[in-house]
Amino acid sequence: MKPKGLLLVLSGPSGAGKGTICQGLLEKRQDLAYSVSCTTRTPRKGEVSGVNYIFTNRENFEDMIKNNGFLEYADVYGNYYGTPRSYVLEQLNAGKDVVLEIDTQGALQVKKNFPDGVFVFIVPPSLDELSKRIYKRGTDAEDVIKKRLRAATSELAYASKYDYIVINDEAEKATLKVSNIMDVEHLRVGRTFYIVDEICNRCKK
């Protein structure tokens, strides 16, 4: 019996570096599938449906909501974003691990629907570093940056809802830590007991 794959949910405040870690994991772990989100927003130049997002219209998206087609979804400033349930379940049932890089609200929805997932919260090493990263990132106005920094710090309060907290001081080290979490979670008794069961069945023969 091949065990099911692992659902890894990565989140954390803006500026924590979860995107870089997610990319690093996909490079490091050939067997890891990335779940592409679905959205109703207009594609930006260069964005390809099925790669960056699955682009769809509101009617389709709302039909999928009605049919329980999302593991999580949200309406962000008039655009829907969601994680299609079917792709994730297909991969997991085929024994493939799947990573979702989503915000805390989405992660809490997934946890309700899928408590067996592994929930990892990425945090910056310090507030100063977080603010540096947010400043560095863009050409946003001072008040937008401040708003983003406030939002990021208030997101930290959700850390306690996760299984693991990984401090991202260096992206490579943090990626390795998350990769180790995946290896170790595969050794959890719920995911390995079938091996002992197989040995025991052979004892009885």
Add this chain to the structure above:
Amino acid sequence: MKPKGLLLVLSGPSGAGKGTICQGLLEKRQDLAYSVSCTTRTPRKGEVSGVNYIFTNRENFEDMIKNNGFLEYADVYGNYYGTPRSYVLEQLNAGKDVVLEIDTQGALQVKKNFPDGVFVFIVPPSLDELSKRIYKRGTDAEDVIKKRLRAATSELAYASKYDYIVINDEAEKATLKVSNIMDVEHLRVGRTFYIVDEICNRCKK
């Protein structure tokens, strides 16, 4: 605030190789303390009290039992064996990890007294391999070996009570897996949340 150390409980059937893994861990992890068991049996030639065992008499041992001085203990064929609580707690409170290498009955007692421990069950890759290892080990008579093999296989049923199952096909790889479990367990939210708390406290200032 420095977090407490981790209590690692290693067990598994005879022939699974938990002793080798325990030794490997102590070499690999400088910060890991080994809890020496207490016993009332007579020291064998070359055995040193405080190194191999803490040797004591039945009266002292029974006093310690009365004073809740053991994390676990057992009477094995008329000799007591036990894990002194005070040493383990001192190390953990000082932030040091501690490993106990004990049998399944002992491990279940520790779990009752110390549910925060990390319980790892070591299994042989197959029954054939287990039987090979038990045969290889000694000059025991055929019926003793068969008895030991039956006991080992019946111990496998306890695997489901543990947190992790590690298959010991190669001692070095299995040791690395257990070492990774320790690293990853240190990232668990209950053991890392204080870091987020510190960041948040600084936000409020």
